[in-house]
Amino acid sequence: MKTPYITIDLDKIEHNTRAVLSLCRQHGIGVTGVTKATCGNPEVAKAMLRGGVQSLADSRLINIHRLQAAGIETQFMLLRVPALSEVNDVIAFVDISLNSEIDTLRALSAAAVQAGKVHEVIVMVDLGDLREGICPSEVLSFVAEAVKLPGIRIVGLGTNLACFAGVVPSVQNMNHLVELAHIVENTFHLPLKLISGINSSGLDLIAANTMPAGINHARIGEAILLGRETVHRQPWPGTHQDAFILHAEVIEMNEKPSLPLGERSEDAFGNHPAFHNHGMLKRALLNVGREDIDVPGISPRDQNINIIGASSGYLGLDLSNAKTPIQLGDVLSFNLNYASLLAAMTSEYVHKQTLSGGSKSKFSEISGERQ
Ligand SMILES: *Cc1c(COP(=O)(O)O)cnc(C)c1O
Numbered sequence: 001m002k003t004p005y006i007t008i009d010l011d012k013i014e015h016n017t018r019a020v021l022s023l024c025r026q027h028g029i030g031v032t033g034v035t036k037a038t039c040g041n042p043e044v045a046k047a048m049l050r051g052g053v054q055s056l057a058d059s060r061l062i063n064i065h066r067l068q069a070a071g072i073e074t075q076f077m078l079l080r081v082p083a084l085s086e087v088n089d090v091i092a093f094v095d096i097s098l099n100s101e102i103d104t105l106r107a108l109s110a111a112a113v114q115a116g117k118v119h120e121v122i123v124m125v126d127l128g129d130l131r132e133g134i135c136p137s138e139v140l141s142f143v144a145e146a147v148k149l150p151g152i153r154i155v156g157l158g159t160n161l162a163c164f165a166g167v168v169p170s171v172q173n174m175n176h177l178v179e180l181a182h183i184v185e186n187t188f189h190l191p192l193k194l195i196s197g198i199n200s201s202g203l204d205l206i207a208a209n210t211m212p213a214g215i216n217h218a219r220i221g222e223a224i225l226l227g228r229e230t231v232h233r234q235p236w237p238g239t240h241q242d243a244f245i246l247h248a249e250v251i252e253m254n255e256k257p258s259l260p261l262g263e264r265s266e267d268a269f270g271n272h273p274a275f276h277n278h279g280m281l282k283r284a285l286l287n288v289g290r291e292d293i294d295v296p297g298i299s300p301r302d303q304n305i306n307i308i309g310a311s312s313g314y315l316g317l318d319l320s321n322a323k324t325p326i327q328l329g330d331v332l333s334f335n336l337n338y339a340s341l342l343a344a345m346t347s348e349y350v351h352k353q354t355l356s357g358g359s360k361s362k363f364s365e366i367s368g369e370r371q
Contacts, residue, residue: 001351001353002351003247003287003331003351004246004248004249004286004349004350004351005246005247005350005351005352006244006245006246006247006336006344006345006353007244007245007247007353007354007355008038008044008352008353008354009240009243009355010043010046011356011357012243013044013047013048013051013224013225014048014051015239015240016051016225016236016240016243017047017050017051017053018051018052019236019237019238019239020203020220020223020236020239021051021052021053023203023206023207024218027206027211028213028216029206029215029216029218030054030216030217031052031053031054031217031218031220032053032056032217032218032219033045033049033051033053033055033056033220033221034056034058034079034199034221034224035048035056035058035063036057036059036060036063036342037222037225037338037341037342037345038225038341039060039063039345040058040060040063040065040066040067041066041352042066042072043354043356044225045070045072046072047356049072049074051224053220053224054075055074055076055077055095055096056075056076057076057077057079058076058077058078058079059079059080061078061086061089061090064094068093075095075096076094077095077097078090078094078097078098079098080098080132081099081104081124081132082099082104083104084104087104087110087111088111090108090111090119091108091112091115092115094119095119096121096155097120097122098121098122098124098132098158099121099122099124100124100132100133100134102142102145102146105145105146105149105152108151109150109152110151112151112152113150113151118151118152119153120152120153121146121152121154121155121156122154122155122156122194123139123143123146123154123156123157124159124160125157125158125159125180127159127161127167127176127177128167129161129163129166129167131164131165133159133160136176139180139183139184140183140184140187143190147188147190154190154192155192155193156181156193156194156196157177157180157184157192157194157196158177158195158197158217159173159177161198161199161201162199162200162201162230162231163199168231169197169198169205169231170205171205171210171212174197174205174211174215177197177215178212178214181214182214194216194217195214195217196217196218196219197211197217198211198215198218198219199218199220199221199230200220200221200222200228200230201229201230203223203236204229204231222338224239225243225244225338226241226243226336226338226341227243228241230338241335242335244336244341244344245301245333245336246288246293246298246334246335246336246340246344246350247332247333248287248315248334249286249287249329249330249331249332250284250326250328250329250331251285251286251287252284252285252328253284253326253327253328255281255283256280256281256283257279257280257281258277258279258280258308259276260275267309267311268311269290269311278318278320281308281318281320282318282319282322283308283316283318284316284317284319284326284332285317286314286315286316286317286332287313287315288315288349289310289311289312289313289315290310290311291312291347291349292344292350293310293315293336293340293343293344294337294339294343295307295310295315297336297337297338297339297343298334298335298336298337298340299335300333301332301334301335302322302324302332304322305319305321305332306321317332
């Protein structure tokens with residue numbers, strides 16, 4: 001098999017989906033599965049649908065195209081607010097989008113009218129995380145303009161937290177969203193079917209039974225893919241954290257000093273990495289690097305192996321304490337965090353191997369190439 005590669009355990013993703021959904025369902029919260037960390041991988045999306053998600057969401061149109069080209073039929077949500085330059089494609093391929101710019105809504109409206117469609121919209125409100133969304137004080141004036149536009153239908157109010165600034169979903173900010181939604185409903189006689197409060201950072205609030213009534217929709221990626229809530233990044237009860245595993249091959253084995261030799265300046269990425277003297281090290285170089293992963297976000301499955309550095313194409317390991325003897329050509333495996341999962345799935349140098357059913361040892365290869 002070609003290295004490096006990432007294995008994707010579809011049964012674990014389906015299982016994680018069920019675990020997250022059963023909690024959300026008990027609290028009247030519908031779940032849209034977010035595929036963006038896998039670049040809209042169709043097999044991952046199908047596993048989420050088998051697990052029961054009501055629709056799929058991604059931040060990029062190209063990923064939504066990929067899902068549709070694979071024959072997946074469901075409702076598709078565009079998470080990133082649309083660019084003015086892509087409104088025609090949004091109308092053509094997406095059922096519902098998140099929005100925060102009135103001019104973009106005007107453009108979507110015109111494109112929808114021309115296409116003879118009605119496009120659904122969730123208006124995003126910024127409740128403190130400082131990414132997308134209008135200010136709470138602007139909600140009424142914004143919706144007053146938006147409801148005049150033909151071709152679009154305001155179906156919900158949403159907010160996104162814990163992404164840009166790490167602001168945690170709380171009883172206060174969730175209540176604020178519910179209150180704003182009720183004001184919109186009453187002012188414009190506009191029933192909102194979606195009050196979309198949370199991503200994977202909101203699971204704690206639900207499990208603690210403190211999620212305000214009214215929040216009825218969640219957009220969940222990481223908790224399904226990596227089995228973690230994202231406030232403390234703790235494993236979510238009943239989920240697997242190892243649905244994705246990275247595998248890379250040893251391409252050099254050597255004994256080298258732990259300290260560099262000669263006058264030192266910055267490394268290939270402009271950093272000044274620190275080295276400590278541990279005498280001679282038993283080292284390996286692997287064929288994966290910063291082009292494919294976020295180095296601090298991977299951890300060797302053998303916890304006695306240490307990462308000592310990386311460049312664009314090499315990962316350097318200290319094998320001095322490795323559990324089993326390692327030789328040239330061996331393939332070593334790593335757990336991934338969200339940043340590394342995103343990078344590895346995006347890298348066309350990392351092959352993608354899906355595993356499922358009884359034939360876990362037989363890999364069914366899916367294309368690692370991007371469109
Ligand atoms: C990425 C994203 C999500 C999913 O976040 P997770 O932490 O992976 O659950 C939800 N909503 C929006 C708007 C996003 O951009």
